[in-house]
Ligand SMILES: Cc1cc2nc3c(=O)[nH]c(=O)nc-3n(C[C@H](O)[C@H](O)[C@H](O)COP(=O)(O)OP(=O)(O)OC[C@H]3O[C@@H](n4cnc5c(N)ncnc54)[C@H](O)[C@@H]3O)c2cc1C
């Protein structure tokens with residue numbers, strides 16, 4: 023299969039503007055006759071659905087949630103990037119582009135990333151106009167902060183709830199279109215298949231989660247904005263419902279899954295506390311602006327701490343190893359996520375962890391509290407402040423900046439992070455891989471588009487902080503409304519698509535058979551127990567570091583588990599009712615196939631890059647070693663029913679940046 | 688710790704519900720929902736139907752989790768959603784009663800799951816600023832007073848969980864509705880449509896069957912995001928003004 027990225031001609035900086043200006047348009051009277059299905063109403067889907075509605079298309083939107091406002095996007099904490107250069111610190115569209123390419127370890131498409139950087143500024147304007155209450159300076163202008171992997175301040179934020187506020191903004195825009203009748207919203211509807219008619223995506227099969235009934239929905243094209251697949255690891259920072267099924271169903275119909283092995287492991291999450299653990303909680307990256315990461319220097323101290331015989335505060339400065347500051351002096355605690363996560367693994371592998379299980383490191387705010395305390399005392403004109411006074415003033419500043427995160431930490435762990443350092447450990451957080459799409463965000467199936475975390479397009483092998491919100495909203499507000507016209511302008515003579523064609527009827531029957539099979543198996547093991555087992559295999563063999571032997575073993579284990587699932591899963595109840603166990607079962611069944619493709623991709627990629635770290639490919643100082651000669655490509659996987667997925671390659675061409683070893687030293 | 692759970696079971700909206708008793712073993716570091724996971728694992732292993740409850744983010748931000756624990760929406764702790772509650776708040780031997788949010792406008796779907804689409808309908812009636820994509824001026828073109836932005840945020844922090852309604856003896860949605868109205872009113876961009884927004888959202892709220900406010904104050908106490916009660920007073924003032932202003 024030849025993969026054509028459809029990247030427009032012209033210089034990098036002009037591609038998007040020129041392309042946009044010369045694209046085929048659909049006239050307003052024709053838009054009214056065209057139906058578009060949008061699956062998913064997180065940031066990417068809600069922004070796309072409302073904008074397409076505003077433009078005049080008939081939009082049908084779907085979410086398995088009870089309301090668009092509950093999408094996983096709601097949980098994003100830290101912020102959203104934009105190349106506004108409001109801080110006058112040397113930021114520019116080019117710099118955001120460059121940082122993202124470098125941060126992605128030179129495994130993303132230049133043209134897409136540059137467009138993303140261009141759109142970033144409009145997103146902020148749009149969000150402000152919608153009433154998103156971003157943080158402000160005293161003069162009333164927008165405030166910024168820094169995130170990992172960059173040296174400018176370009177992150178916009180709304181306390182620690184940026185995702186919530188942006189999603190509420192997109193949801194309010196969507197609500198307006200629903201009220202105007204331009205978007206028909208289907209809450210509690212899960213897409214279980216995509217329907218292809220004459221080679222084009224023309225609709226979906228959904229299950230009404232309240233009644234359990236299957237429905238056939240037809241349209242001129244289908245947009246998937248269904249989020250990422252981090253939950254294949256069972257434990258992740260993703261919401262419990264996040265899953266791969268919509269994308270995976272598309273793959274089963276011929277779409278390609280690109281770079282599935284690129285998984286982001288976030289360095290600052292609350293460590294696992296027990297077997298019953300259901301999900302992991304992220305502590306926002308913004309904390310690394312002020313928190314210092316460390317472990318004890320001596321193994322004895324670490325052991326004593328693990329056994330509860332010593333506390334962090336008892337260790338003197340010289341007995342602490344601020345390993346990020348030591349290893350990466352230029353970026354210090356603000357190195358990118360993959361680098362920070364691996365460094366934590368190295369430290370704990372050496373036995374220097376600071377929690378009972380050994381899998382945790384400190385994130386310490388004592389120095390920041392003191393620094394802020396002193397400067398506040400100075401501003402307030404307090405001469406010779408006592409150390410108690412300094413601490414109090416400093417804690418106030420830290421509380422203003424991170425109060426809700428500190429509270430969240432205390433609620434979960436029962437420990438007060440103002441008094442003793444936080445304990446953190448890396449956890450699965452984001453999936454850079456996703457459906458392969460071209461420059462128009464169209465998959466290799468004509469009329470099937472993918473947006474947001476569900477596609478692979480912009481982050482290469484590693485995503486920088488605060489860039490997912492940016493990408494989801496760029497895709498939804500500013501890219502798809504144009505690029506969808508490239509497909510739909512050729513469909514203006516196509517009458518309404520019928521949902522009674524044989525293709526729809528077959529797809530519905532197949533879906534029904536799948537659901538029946540799950541219930542009829544009537545085995546002895548719960549869906550949850552299979553999911554947990556799968557997660558352990560994924561984490562062990564395809565987690566923070568991977569090697570060929572482990573991956574081969576892992577693939578075999580997943581295949582066995584999949585067979586066991588088919589024979590022994592137990593799903594209570596019936597299809598035609600509200601049945602959350604059945605919902606979980608369909609999702610886990612798809613994860614059991616997706617997991618294998620991730621491992622195959624990881625095995626195939628004989629290099630270390632970004633979130634993909636192969637133990638066989640490291641430099642002498644322990645850093646990831648890329649192999650640009652052989653692996654500067656996107657690996658797009660086709661699922662073949664004979665059980666042997668096949669890889670197709672899209673070469674990546676770098677015409678504007680020079681491929682370099684990524685260094686944060 | 689050893690616990691007795693008294694859980695509401697209701698097959699569907701039409702069926703009659705009743706309490707079911709379960710004994711289970713929990714640990715203090717578990718979250719409340721993880722404790723329910725343990726219960727459900729046990730029920731499934733007996734080949735029965737697990738207790739249906741709504742949840743997603745499990746970190747207090749999506750507003751999915753909705754249950755009344757020992758008579759209080761989201762349980763005993765201030766500023767805490769059910770999913771953020773941990774078992775260290777309980778001791779061995781406790782009996783915990785778990786029920787769905789109960790309100791006329793939130794019909795039960797199954798067990799602890801209720802239908803809160805009435806909230807979406809209120810937002811659709813006017814909980815937005817009418818701006819199309821691409822029409823916006825530069826983000827810094829209109830400065831916003833820092834305190835106003837902060838106040839707007841305080842109201843915008845609502846997660847749409849519905850605890851305020853469940854806590855209210857009248858089943859009133861005043862706190863939810865007023866929070867949205869004040870979030871938008873505090874910002875220059877949102878002021879323009881304020882009067883019509885107030886009228887339309889209040890009208891929709893009444894249409895959905897939510898009760899009147901009689902200043903009980905339970906909503907403010909149980910709200911997991913501590914949305915200030917003065918939102919309600921401000922909305923009432925705006926309502927009076929909007930009724931007496933011509934458009
Ligand atoms: C804890 C946390 C914090 C984060 N913080 C940040 C941050 O500070 N900055 C940043 O840039 N990024 C952050 N991210 C990443 C970012 O939040 C996500 O990548 C992004 O929100 C994904 O948006 P989305 O619209 O693509 O998908 P989602 O928000 O996941 O939405 C998916 C939608 O698809 C629907 N759906 C899925 N499958 C189906 C189906 N089969 N049928 C019907 N509907 C379906 C869902 O109901 C939902 O509406 C964070 C992520 C996490 C987990």
Ligand code: SF4
Nearest residue numbers: 845846848849851910
């Ligand atoms: S006002 Fe509070 S209790 Fe009511 S829906 Fe919002 S967050 Fe929940």
Ligand code: FES
Nearest residue numbers: 743745750752770
């Ligand atoms: S599960 Fe999201 S708020 Fe409780």
